[in-house]
Amino acid sequence: MLYLLIDLDRTLWDFDGNADRTYKAMFEQFGLEQLCHVDFNTFHERYRQINDVLWEAYRNGTVTKEQLSLRRFSYTLAAFGCDSNSPDIIRLSLRMADYYVIEGTKQTGLMPGTRDLLEWLSKQKDRFSLSVITNGFSEAQIPKMRTSGIDRYFSHFFLSEDLGFMKPDRRFFEAVIHQLNVPASQCLVIGDDYRVDIAGAQSVGIPQVWYNPKSVALPAGMPRPTFEISHLSQLKALL
Numbered sequence: 001m002l003y004l005l006i007d008l009d010r011t012l013w014d015f016d017g018n019a020d021r022t023y024k025a026m027f028e029q030f031g032l033e034q035l036c037h038v039d040f041n042t043f044h045e046r047y048r049q050i051n052d053v054l055w056e057a058y059r060n061g062t063v064t065k066e067q068l069s070l071r072r073f074s075y076t077l078a079a080f081g082c083d084s085n086s087p088d089i090i091r092l093s094l095r096m097a098d099y100y101v102i103e104g105t106k107q108t109g110l111m112p113g114t115r116d117l118l119e120w121l122s123k124q125k126d127r128f129s130l131s132v133i134t135n136g137f138s139e140a141q142i143p144k145m146r147t148s149g150i151d152r153y154f155s156h157f158f159l160s161e162d163l164g165f166m167k168p169d170r171r172f173f174e175a176v177i178h179q180l181n182v183p184a185s186q187c188l189v190i191g192d193d194y195r196v197d198i199a200g201a202q203s204v205g206i207p208q209v210w211y212n213p214k215s216v217a218l219p220a221g222m223p224r225p226t227f228e229i230s231h232l233s234q235l236k237a238l239l
């Protein structure tokens with residue numbers, strides 16, 4: 001039995017496409033063009049930069065989930081002239097945070113080949129056990145999988161908020177192996193983020209498949225993943 005440990009966002013669930021749609025609806029819903037005097041693309045690009053920095057800080061434990069949830073919106077509003085300390089802007093940021101998570105989980109876009117791969121794997125239950133490994137917010141990840149109809153393929157859901165550690169922390173992967181009660185060599189991590197998924201798996205000796213659809217360069221000085229693919233359909237040949 002091979003234990004497949006599969007990342008969710010940007011590996012199975014089309015995070016970027018789904019987030020774009022949600023964000024665009026939010027931008028209109030909250031009248032942000034009028035409030036910030038900025039077009040959607042400029043606002044969204046700035047949000048992405050701010051969100052990436054805050055997520056890194058969240059992974060490192062220097063900001064809390066609540067701070068991340070609020071600040072990614074309040075800091076973006078501040079970047080376009082709003083006072084991020086004013087009660088009105090804090091209230092607006094909180095409403096945006098709720099909207100973004102709730103509406104985001106209603107999106108169903110998947111990465112190319114996701115459903116086909118999961119169907120193929122699920123027909124071989126004696127060969128493969130499927131688990132999700134994700135750092136995303138618990139209240140978003142399970143509903144997302146349910147809405148897009150992929151939750152039923154998985155026997156285990158390993159969420160960082162439940163485990164108390166986030167990828168790439170080796171303790172996240174150790175907790176997964178421990179709960180599955182299998183050796184690292186019997187697992188295979190599949191993920192799109194080299195530093196989060198692949199480096200994390202390497203640190204505990206789990207073989208890895210780097211799903212790299214945009215052909216990002218291997219980070220300098222880092223070891224090659226066990227396998228690299230650019231489309232999920234290529235996974236079948238490896239297994």
Ligand SMILES: [Mg+2]
Nearest residue numbers: 007009010192
């Ligand atoms: Mg990912």
